[in-house]
Amino acid sequence: MNYIYDHVRQPDFVTKDIVDRAFEHVEKKKPHPFLNDVRFATFQDGLSVQMLHVGPYDNALKVLK
Numbered sequence: 063m064n065y066i067y068d069h070v071r072q073p074d075f076v077t078k079d080i081v082d083r084a085f086e087h088v089e090k091k092k093p094h095p096f097l098n099d100v101r102f103a104t105f106q107d108g109l110s111v112q113m114l115h116v117g118p119y120d121n122a123l124k125v126l127k
Contacts, residue, residue, distance in 0.1 A: 069105075078102050 081102040088097060115125045
């Protein structure tokens with residue numbers, strides 16, 4: 063199976079404990095088969111850019127070139 067990895071930046075006040083409690087709530091209220099594949103982690107990255115693409119998704123890759 064191929065996986066897609068994505069990173070979603072969280073504010074500094076979001077801790078592992080908060081994420082664990084949220085996951086427990088979701089598991090009880092509305093389970094999802096991919097919930098166990100989600101991870102909360104920190105990582106160090108190098109230079110990066112944050113962009114906002116406005117327009118159709120079909121043109122999104124053009125923004126990166």
